[in-house]
Amino acid sequence: MRKFVFDCDTGTDDAIAILAAFGTPDIEILGITSVNGNVTENHVSANNLDLCEYLGFDVPVTRGASMPLFSGYHNSLDMTHGTTGLGSVVLPHAQTKQFDPRIASRFLFDMAVKCEGELELFVTGPMTNIALAVIQYPEFSDLIKHIYFMGGAVWGGNVTTTAEFNIWADPEAAHIVFDSGIPMTMVGLDVTLKAIMEKEDVVKLRSCHTKAADFAADLLDFMFDRYSRGGEDVIMHDALAVASALCPECMKYTDYFVDVETTGTYTRGHTAADFRGRLDKEPNMACAMELDVPMFRKWLVERISACGKSENH
Amino acid sequence: MVFHMLEWDHSTAETVRCKYGGPALPAGIMQKRPFIIDCDTGTDDTIAIIAALGCEEMDIVGITSVNGNVPESYTSRNNINLMEYLGYSIPVCHGAILPLLGSKTTGASANIHGKTGLGSTELPEAEHSDFDPRIAAQFIYEEAVKRNGELELLVTGPITNIAICLCEHPDLPKYIKHLYFMGGSTVGGNVNTSAEYNIWVDPEALHVVLQSGIPLTMVGLNVSNQTEMRNEEEQMIRSYGTREGDLVADLLVYMMNRNTTKSKVFRANMHDPLALASAMFPECMKYEDYFGDTECTGTYTRGHTAIDVFRRSGKEPNVRVAVEVDVEGFRDWLCERIRIAGYNGEAVRK
Numbered sequence: 001m002r003k004f005v006f007d008c009d010t011g012t013d014d015a016i017a018i019l020a021a022f023g024t025p026d027i028e029i030l031g032i033t034s035v036n037g038n039v040t041e042n043h044v045s046a047n048n049l050d051l052c053e054y055l056g057f058d059v060p061v062t063r064g065a066s067m068p069l070f071s072g073y074h075n076s077l078d079m080t081h082g083t084t085g086l087g088s089v090v091l092p093h094a095q096t097k098q099f100d101p102r103i104a105s106r107f108l109f110d111m112a113v114k115c116e117g118e119l120e121l122f123v124t125g126p127m128t129n130i131a132l133a134v135i136q137y138p139e140f141s142d143l144i145k146h147i148y149f150m151g152g153a154v155w156g157g158n159v160t161t162t163a164e165f166n167i168w169a170d171p172e173a174a175h176i177v178f179d180s181g182i183p184m185t186m187v188g189l190d191v192t193l194k195a196i197m198e199k200e201d202v203v204k205l206r207s208c209h210t211k212a213a214d215f216a217a218d219l220l221d222f223m224f225d226r227y228s229r230g231g232e233d234v235i236m237h238d239a240l241a242v243a244s245a246l247c248p249e250c251m252k253y254t255d256y257f258v259d260v261e262t263t264g265t266y267t268r269g270h271t272a273a274d275f276r277g278r279l280d281k282e283p284n285m286a287c288a289m290e291l292d293v294p295m296f297r298k299w300l301v302e303r304i305s306a307c308g309k310s311e312n313h
Numbered sequence: 314m315v316f317h318m319l320e321w322d323h324s325t326a327e328t329v330r331c332k333y334g335g336p337a338l339p340a341g342i343m344q345k346r347p348f349i350i351d352c353d354t355g356t357d358d359t360i361a362i363i364a365a366l367g368c369e370e371m372d373i374v375g376i377t378s379v380n381g382n383v384p385e386s387y388t389s390r391n392n393i394n395l396m397e398y399l400g401y402s403i404p405v406c407h408g409a410i411l412p413l414l415g416s417k418t419t420g421a422s423a424n425i426h427g428k429t430g431l432g433s434t435e436l437p438e439a440e441h442s443d444f445d446p447r448i449a450a451q452f453i454y455e456e457a458v459k460r461n462g463e464l465e466l467l468v469t470g471p472i473t474n475i476a477i478c479l480c481e482h483p484d485l486p487k488y489i490k491h492l493y494f495m496g497g498s499t500v501g502g503n504v505n506t507s508a509e510y511n512i513w514v515d516p517e518a519l520h521v522v523l524q525s526g527i528p529l530t531m532v533g534l535n536v537s538n539q540t541e542m543r544n545e546e547e548q549m550i551r552s553y554g555t556r557e558g559d560l561v562a563d564l565l566v567y568m569m570n571r572n573t574t575k576s577k578v579f580r581a582n583m584h585d586p587l588a589l590a591s592a593m594f595p596e597c598m599k600y601e602d603y604f605g606d607t608e609c610t611g612t613y614t615r616g617h618t619a620i621d622v623f624r625r626s627g628k629e630p631n632v633r634v635a636v637e638v639d640v641e642g643f644r645d646w647l648c649e650r651i652r653i654a655g656y657n658g659e660a661v662r663k
Contacts, residue, residue, distance in 0.1 A: 161499060161617070262612065264612070265608055272614065273506050275505070
């Protein structure tokens, strides 16, 4: 059985990605680690804890880095995720569930050791926690089987013309992780900007009558409303990173050597993919470049529909 | 150049109007716009120059050469050979042989423009023409002053000569009506994922120009990558049966076939002619005013044109950026310019 830790900055679309992972049979989610990103780390951690208690996900939730390694403190722009991270959706505060006492990087290392080289990671926020594990635990990189991350773009950006939010928020962390030797799949804006949900997807989710599907539908409704007010579209950035691991056939990938621009005046956080092969370096990741949108939407609705079925019936 | 009635619509007694727009002019008066073309000729630079010769409203004051697609020794030769071959006595100048900070970066495009810059095309060596004795920066400044603020510039290579001119003559901006340049991109690049070739060769030069206050129009890859010429255009241009048409058709054949060497795609995109169109057929594009600066410090991103498309900088716009192009309209316009250039040329050579 494949084993994953989910590192995230929940986050509206992070929450949906978590549901998709928990709705997938035959994989094991060993824990959820929190990181500063879309919103501040205290909000992210609370969202993860509340979400797990509300939906009955019995896995450890840890707190994590509250600051980027080096750059200033950045959170999402223009209220893409609302003030607390879940848009207008309010979850009941966790009553009994407690945080795991370990900080994210330690938890990640412990799980990596426990899985003896089989651990895979979903990373849907800035890469701070992963970088902290890499620089503190010499064995860590070799013990991670694969990282599926949402971040970057071969072409373009959404914060600047060259930088995507997750990488822009902590370029040095991404550089450390890219350089770690861990096998990776990058799911960037090249594909995620196409992963737009439709109203009919909400209808399908509502018809499930499960807590998880209703929660996802509420989040999608917030996103539709956000879009109608001129904000970001109903884009499933993070769920697409989960899909790259669990429904990889919905995308096409190209292997590139990718490093992070950490020194530019305007371009910090650019994921520089050596698409001309000029640097003469071995590729260090597969970059998702094409997406079958209907296949992805179908997969996502199915996975969320399956999420928590046993708890509700 | 010869004035051709067929391009003008005498719909009223008082005014004539260019088929492709432009200001209404008093009947019988053709107010030509003085231009200097600063270029690193270059396959598509050559096509832009020929198209410019087919623009009736354009008075080409001179052609200045710059290091870029190929070394300046080739670009200047190509420019002078081209003028003599086509029968024009337009001044041709030497220009900068290195980027503003002296770094040597040329050669990366040798497989794009061929060793000499004209692909597989060879022009006869000019025998009766001499270079203007002035270097590009001096020529540009003197001609600008002479024209009292009416001179416009078309830059289709690295923008080094203009930056040099600004360093030597800080009052240049008041003499330049507008500068149209091919370079950069609002998104992506062609040298790497963030830099376009012309700007990548000399990022500091564009940084200087962007801060100068000269009214600027940027035509970047975000539009120019859509302007591929195809077999049908090549055949039509060859059917004109002119020296100009044949030369352009030969260059297009080279450009369409240069892809086969590697898997990389270098289509016959009309980057430089599109910059000409932004000056002479502006209606074929849509533009937005943005603040922009050049990335001069990145490890991987030097030469990126950081255009503030998200409008988050809070800075005043300093460049008009082409954001959309009517490809069909542009192609038709370009073919027609080349047809007229041939018509003009045949008359000039008689």
